Amino acid sequence: MSESGRSILIVGGGTAGWLSAAYLAKALALRDNAHLTITLLESPDIGTIGVGEGTFPTIRETLRFLDIDEGQFIREASATFKQGILFSDWLHAPSPAKRHRYFHPFEAPFYSEDTSLVPYWLLQDEQSRPSFAEAVTIQNKVAGAKRGPKRPDEPAFDGPLNYAYHVDAASLARLLRERALSLGVRHITGEVADVSLRPDGAIAEVRTTAGAGFTADLYVDCTGFRSELIGKALESPFRSVRDTLFTNRALTCRVGYEDPDTPIESYTLATAHAAGWTWDIGLAGARGIGCVYSSDHLDDDQALAVLRDYVGPQFNEGAVKTIGFDVGYREQQWVKNCVAIGLSAGFLEPLEATGLVLIEAAVGMVAELFPHHGPVDAPARRFSKLMSARFDSIVKFLKLHYCLSQRDEAFWRDNVAASTVPDELKDLLEQWRYRPPGRFDFILDVESFAFFNYQYILYGMGFRTDLSAGRSDFPKVAAAQKLFERIQAFGDKAARDLPSHRTLISQMSVAA
Numbered sequence: 118m119s120e121s122g123r124s125i126l127i128v129g130g131g132t133a134g135w136l137s138a139a140y141l142a143k144a145l146a147l148r149d150n151a152h153l154t155i156t157l158l159e160s161p162d163i164g165t166i167g168v169g170e171g172t173f174p175t176i177r178e179t180l181r182f183l184d185i186d187e188g189q190f191i192r193e194a195s196a197t198f199k200q201g202i203l204f205s206d207w208l209h210a211p212s213p214a215k216r217h218r219y220f221h222p223f224e225a226p227f228y229s230e231d232t233s234l235v236p237y238w239l240l241q242d243e244q245s246r247p248s249f250a251e252a253v254t255i256q257n258k259v260a261g262a263k264r265g266p267k268r269p270d271e272p273a274f275d276g277p278l279n280y281a282y283h284v285d286a287a288s289l290a291r292l293l294r295e296r297a298l299s300l301g302v303r304h305i306t307g308e309v310a311d312v313s314l315r316p317d318g319a320i321a322e323v324r325t326t327a328g329a330g331f332t333a334d335l336y337v338d339c340t341g342f343r344s345e346l347i348g349k350a351l352e353s354p355f356r357s358v359r360d361t362l363f364t365n366r367a368l369t370c371r372v373g374y375e376d377p378d379t380p381i382e383s384y385t386l387a388t389a390h391a392a393g394w395t396w397d398i399g400l401a402g403a404r405g406i407g408c409v410y411s412s413d414h415l416d417d418d419q420a421l422a423v424l425r426d427y428v429g430p431q432f433n434e435g436a437v438k439t440i441g442f443d444v445g446y447r448e449q450q451w452v453k454n455c456v457a458i459g460l461s462a463g464f465l466e467p468l469e470a471t472g473l474v475l476i477e478a479a480v481g482m483v484a485e486l487f488p489h490h491g492p493v494d495a496p497a498r499r500f501s502k503l504m505s506a507r508f509d510s511i512v513k514f515l516k517l518h519y520c521l522s523q524r525d526e527a528f529w530r531d532n533v534a535a536s537t538v539p540d541e542l543k544d545l546l547e548q549w550r551y552r553p554p555g556r557f558d559f560i561l562d563v564e565s566f567a568f569f570n571y572q573y574i575l576y577g578m579g580f581r582t583d584l585s586a587g588r589s590d591f592p593k594v595a596a597a598q599k600l601f602e603r604i605q606a607f608g609d610k611a612a613r614d615l616p617s618h619r620t621l622i623s624q625m626s627v628a629a
């Protein structure tokens with residue numbers, strides 16, 4: 118493009134490509150901006166990864182920013198509400214006598230103006246107190262009663278409880294595509310066959326199999342695991358984190374509801390198995406199920422048996438998709454005139470659904486750091502540093518789910534081995550024996566999860582923070598007790614008053 122303007126070429130039309138296109142078009146006011154063009158080039162033949170059913174509450178802000186209507190989104194992306202994740206069997210392998218479960222809600226713990234309830238819960242009798250999530254939020258009860266997090270007439274993307282969605286990934290990409298096109302993004306189909314470099318190592322041109330050449334000021338690599346630009350052409354090294362997070366394969370399938378009125382859960386059910394875990398997500402028309410595992414600990418046939426056992430009589434082996442993935446990320450995610458967003462930048466297994474969160478973080482940062490003139494690679498180092506730190510912080514959070522397990526299979530024993538736990542997490546765990554996680558444990562600009570997310574996992578997994586020697590530092594026992602009781606009463610009322618999740622979905626998906 119001429120000196121007075123900028124051009125962006127996004128390669129790849131999965132969720133990363135279309136979300137980047139729509140977001141950048143909106144953030145950089147493409148329609149009214151004579152100095153900017155955004156083009157998305159995607160292969161008509163190479164498919165998208167097509168998973169990505171769980172999301173995180175940040176998606177509400179993204180959809181709102183893109184002026185997408187919540188009802189339209191629910192209707193067109195087959196979306197349902199997600200209020201958190203129910204973890205089953207992560208602490209112990211299930212036995213007829215014992216099945217351990219805990220909830221990680223999106224809602225932060227209740228607190229009064231000057232009192233955190235966390236120490237008061239920690240000081241209660243372990244045998245008789247409710248679970249942490251039940252004690253400090255009402256979301257446990259609401260989701261447990263199969264109620265939605267809001268009423269249909271509440272403002273879009275808002276409600277009394279924090280929430281995200283479960284979505285059909287392919288439909289979401291279609292919706293984002295429509296939005297991007299309406300915001301002025303040009304769409305071209307073609308498969309990149311060659312990427313030529315300038316003498317300084319920046320991309321000079323991408324060329325398709327049909328011989329068409331494309332040039333741009335900034336290239337956005339959204340080519341998924343193929344990582345055509347940042348990986349293959351620019352050779353930005355990939356940092357594997359497999360020594361910490363072991364899973365590297367998934368078998369996925371869809372299972373229909375037996376009855377159209379079957380209640381839909383508003384949480385992801387994450388059930389641990391001998392060498393990984395299985396997700397179970399209630400979409401509007403079917404459940405999405407995936408068995409995630411480590412190929413060093415379970416072979417494909419064994420994983421198929423785990424999935425078959427989980428699904429039961431409705432299992433259809435012919436419809437199972439196998440996906441392999443490398444866990445890790447590129448430390449340099451912006452190199453010269455190319456920035457990677459989505460799976461081309463990295464991936465850290467599906468636990469806690471961080472794929473889309475990382476895309477949102479990256480594209481938000483590109484929009485903000487985008488050099489409107491001057492060298493296009495000016496933000497490269499800053500961007501790469503912040504994204505690497507964000508990936509690292511997620512690695513730490515995901516590992517927390519595994520390293521507190523008491524399961525006795527090889528996969529779980531290896532997960533607990535100190536040599537596989539990042540030093541920073543070991544250090545925090547040591548501190549959290551004497552005080553609960555707090556905001557100063559984290560550098561907020563690079564965190565996707567807050568200190569209370571850590572509290573839910575820690576205390577859900579039975580971790581002990583021993584405050585007993587400092588009991589007198591927490592004198593507001595009566596006030597805290599009152600608040601605990603109010604939370605229980607609110608929870609009972611909300612579980613009665615909020616609409617059922619299925620009713621909420623059907624009411625909200627009616628076209629206006």
Ligand code: FAD
Pocket residue numbers: 128129130131132133134158159160161162163164165166167168169170171172286307308309310339340341342343345367407440442458459460461466467470471472473474476
């Ligand atoms: P893709 O979907 O792979 O898209 C790549 C695009 O690039 C396609 O359009 C393709 O045609 C194009 N392309 C590739 N090569 C070329 C070429 N040479 N020329 C032109 N075009 C090309 N995320 C979540 O947020 N929640 C979840 O619950 C979740 N679960 C997951 C489960 C699994 C097992 C996996 C593997 C991932 C999961 N993710 C999840 C991550 C999520 O799927 C991705 O972050 C998201 O789909 C974005 O993918 P993408 O757009 O980067 O890549």
